[in-house]
Each structure stands twice: as structure tokens, then as C-alpha cells.
Amino acid sequence: MNENEDNFESLRRLMVLKQHETPPPGYFNNFSGQVLRRIRAGENVESATLLERLFGPLSGIAKLLKALDAKPVFASGFAGALCLLLLFGIVSAERPDLTPQPMLQADATTTSLAALSPTALSPSASQMGIVSSTNPVLNLQAVASNFGQQIPLAQPVSFKIPNF
Amino acid sequence: MLVQQARRGDLEAYDELIRRYQERIYATVYHMTANHEDANDLAQESFIKAYQALKSFKGGSSFYTWLYRIAVNKTINFLKQRKNRIHLSLNDLDFNTEHNPDLVALISEKTPHREVNLAELQEKLNAALLKLSEPHRLVVVLHDVQGMSHDEIAKIMECNIGTVRSRLFYARQQLQALLADYLK
Numbered sequence: 001m002n003e004n005e006d007n008f009e010s011l012r013r014l015m016v017l018k019q020h021e022t023p024p025p026g027y028f029n030n031f032s033g034q035v036l037r038r039i040r041a042g043e044n045v046e047s048a049t050l051l052e053r054l055f056g057p058l059s060g061i062a063k064l065l066k067a068l069d070a071k072p073v074f075a076s077g078f079a080g081a082l083c084l085l086l087l088f089g090i091v092s093a094e095r096p097d098l099t100p101q102p103m104l105q106a107d108a109t110t111t112s113l114a115a116l117s118p119t120a121l122s123p124s125a126s127q128m129g130i131v132s133s134t135n136p137v138l139n140l141q142a143v144a145s146n147f148g149q150q151i152p153l154a155q156p157v158s159f160k161i162p163n164f
Numbered sequence: 165m166l167v168q169q170a171r172r173g174d175l176e177a178y179d180e181l182i183r184r185y186q187e188r189i190y191a192t193v194y195h196m197t198a199n200h201e202d203a204n205d206l207a208q209e210s211f212i213k214a215y216q217a218l219k220s221f222k223g224g225s226s227f228y229t230w231l232y233r234i235a236v237n238k239t240i241n242f243l244k245q246r247k248n249r250i251h252l253s254l255n256d257l258d259f260n261t262e263h264n265p266d267l268v269a270l271i272s273e274k275t276p277h278r279e280v281n282l283a284e285l286q287e288k289l290n291a292a293l294l295k296l297s298e299p300h301r302l303v304v305v306l307h308d309v310q311g312m313s314h315d316e317i318a319k320i321m322e323c324n325i326g327t328v329r330s331r332l333f334y335a336r337q338q339l340q341a342l343l344a345d346y347l348k
Contacts, residue, residue, distance in 0.1 A: 008336045010347040013266040015308040017286055018195055020261040021254060023204075031190070032182035035211045036175055042212065 167227045171218045182211050185228060188310065189235045195305040196239045196298070197246075198290040199253040206242055210235035225319060232320045240298045250294055257282055285346060292342035300335035307332055 169177035189210060194203035214234050221230055261267060261282055293301055302321065306312045307328075314332075318325045340347060 008340065011336055011340050011343070012308060013269065014285070014289060014343065014347065015304070016264060016266045017257070017261070017282070017289055018305075018309045020257045020264065020267075021194070021286065022258045023190065023194070023200060023255050028183075028186055028190075031186050031208070032179050035182055035208050036179055038208060038212055039175065039178075039215055042216075 167218070167221070167223075170215070171221070178215055181227070185231055186211075189231065191310060192232070192305060193235055193239050194255065195293070195309050196236075196243065196301060198294055199251060200255055201253055202242070202246075206239050207235065210238050213238065229316070229319050233322070236302060236320060240302070243298055252287065252290060252294075254286060254290060257286060288343060288346060292339055295342060296335055296338055300331050300338070303328055303331040304335045304339065308336075 166177045166181050170181060186207070190203055190207040193206045193210070194200065197203050197206070210231070214231050217234070221227070225233075267282065293304065296304065299321070303317060306317045306320065307314070312320075314325045314328045317328045321328065
């Protein structure tokens with residue numbers, strides 16, 4: 001083996017050159033810091049994925065929590081918005097005079113549900129026999145179809161109740 | 165002690181372990197890849213993987229050997245993927261290079277064919293190393309560049325000492341042939 005070592009003496013001297021190849025000055029000052037940052041970041045990602053695994057269908061919540069975790073300003077803004085929403089809810093609930101407004105303004109002819117009839121509705125709707133009401137008692141009259149026929153809205157049906 | 169603390173999740177202890185081995189791990193990866201950026205990524209990833217796998221470290225070998233094994237396997241896998249896109253990104257030679265007696269002798273003796281300077285020699289040497297297979301390159305790097313013993317290398321490469329010796333011999337022969345113009 002010694003003879004072999006002697007044969008490679010000039011190569012060994014050349015290989016010394018490799019030992020002088022060094023990274024930029026100060027490179028190792030930040031090395032461990034970078035590794036630890038990546039380890040911590042990996043742990044954060046792992047906890048987030050665990051959350052996503054637990055609440056798979058609610059991945060939106062997981063994303064929101066992740067965003068809140070990453071940006072404290074966003075988190076405080078979100079908390080403030082929640083507080084405002086809560087206050088608004090409390091104030092709204094305690095106001096006694098607050099009555100629900102009708103969705104549509106009805107005119108004088110249609111204010112009474114009892115007086116509701118297909119003829120009181122818009123012509124086209126009444127002609128088609130389309131009525132909308134919560135009143136179960138309607139004036140069921142035959143309406144004219146577009147083809148000049150009288151279409152009864154309902155046909156009287158008589159059921160015979162069998163005697164058991 | 166530090167390993168036990170790091171196993172329990174103590175990052176300060178792990179920071180100490182990184183500082184202890186960072187230069188040797190980086191150097192091994194760098195000499196294997198001949199690329200500073202790749203070496204930086206791979207060395208960092210080796211430490212990260214070691215931290216994540218620390219719980220599975222049984223202590224059958226030293227932490228140092230175990231860590232080396234992770235870095236070496238990671239590097240070899242990377243090199244297999246990189247096979248056809250070799251890009252040298254060599255570190256500068258330090259200020260002591262020109263005063264090293266071995267290198268001074270090598271340059272002043274001048275090869276029969278041409279004069280060389282250190283930078284050119286560095287590039288040729290790295291190119292020749294990259295022509296070796298990964299196991300042969302690793303043995304040369306660990307033994308001739310990093311000064312490890314055959315026994316240490318055998319533990320890292322998980323092979324017997326005879327294999328290390330034969331790989332070293334073959335690798336040196338190949339290098340000598342590749343660098344014949346620059347060797348006396």
C-alpha cells in the first residue's frame with residue numbers, strides 16, 4: 001500500500017488545493033440560523049396541515065387561521081370586526097320599535113289579503129291563473145286562456161268515503 | 165447530552181450541534197457537487213432531515229457518523245437526478261493557497277506541456293472529480309480532502325474497509341489519468 005501511496009504523491013499534493021476552496025467570508029455565521037428558521041417554518045406547516053386534516057371540509061377556516069397566525073395586524077383587525085358585529089347585534093336586538101318592513105310596497109287595492117283575487121293582479125298574471133297568496137280562501141273563478149278557452153282554476157271533486 | 169436535548173425538541177441544543185458540524189458537512193457536500201449553491205441547499209436540508217429523524221436515532225453509531233450518512237445519501241440522490249446538468253460554481257481559493265508548500269511546488273515545477281495557474285488547476289481538478297462515480301468521488305473527498313480514516317469512511321458508507329481501500333485506489337488511478345497533464 002505504501003508503494004501505491006508514493007505513486008499518488010503528486011496527486012495528493014494536488015488534492016490539497018481542494019482544502020483551500022472556502023465559501024464566502026461570514027457564510028457560516030448565518031448557516032445555523034437559516035437551518036433553524038426552516039425547521040420552525042416546517043413545524044408551522046406541519047401544524048397547519050394537521051388542522052387541515054382534522055377539519056378537511058373546512059379548509060377555508062384553516063387558511064384563515066393560518067393567515068391570522070402569520071399577520072398579527074390582520075388578526076387584530078379581524079377581532080375588531082367581530083366585536084363591532086357583536087355590538088351591532090346586541091343593539092339591534094334591544095330596539096323595541098324595530099318592526100320588519102314589507103319587502104314590496106303594496107297599493108290600496110291589494111292591501112287586504114281577503115280581497116285578493118286573480119283579477120286584482122296584473123292582467124297577464126291573472127290571465128295565466130297565477131296567484132300568490134297565503135290566504136287559503138281564494139275566489140276561484142275560471143280564467144280565460146290565451147286561446148279563448150275558459151280554464152277552471154279548480155274542479156269540484158266529490159269523494160265517497162267508504163263505510164267500514 | 166446535546167443530542168438528547170435536541171431529541172426533546174430543544175432547538176438551542178440543536179443549534180450547537182449544527183455549529184459543531186456545519187463546516188465539515190458543507191465541505192463534503194461541496195466537494196461532491198462542485199457547486200456552492202447546491203451545497204448550501206443540501207447541507208441545510210441534511211441538518212433539517214437529521215432534526216426531523218432525531219427520534220429514530222438509536223445511538224448505534226455516533227451522531228457525527230449518522231449525520232454524515234444523511235448528508236451523503238441526500239447528496240448522492242441529488243447527483244443522480246442532476247446527472248446531465250453539471251454546472252460548476254466553485255468557491256474562491258483562500259489567501260493561504262499561494263503559500264501552501266505542496267501547491268507552490270506543484271506550480272513551480274511546471275508541467276512538461278504547459279504552465280498553469282491555481283485557478284485553472286482548481287477547475288481541472290473539480291472537472292476530473294466530477295467524472296468519477298459518486299462512491300469513488302466520495303471516498304477520495306472523505307479521505308484525501310477531509311482526511312478521514314478508512315474506518316470512519318467505511319462506517320459512513322456502510323461498507324467494509326477493504327471496499328473503501330479498493331475504491332480509493334481505483335479513484336486515484338482514474339484521477340491520475342485524467343490529470344496527467346498537470347501532474348509530474
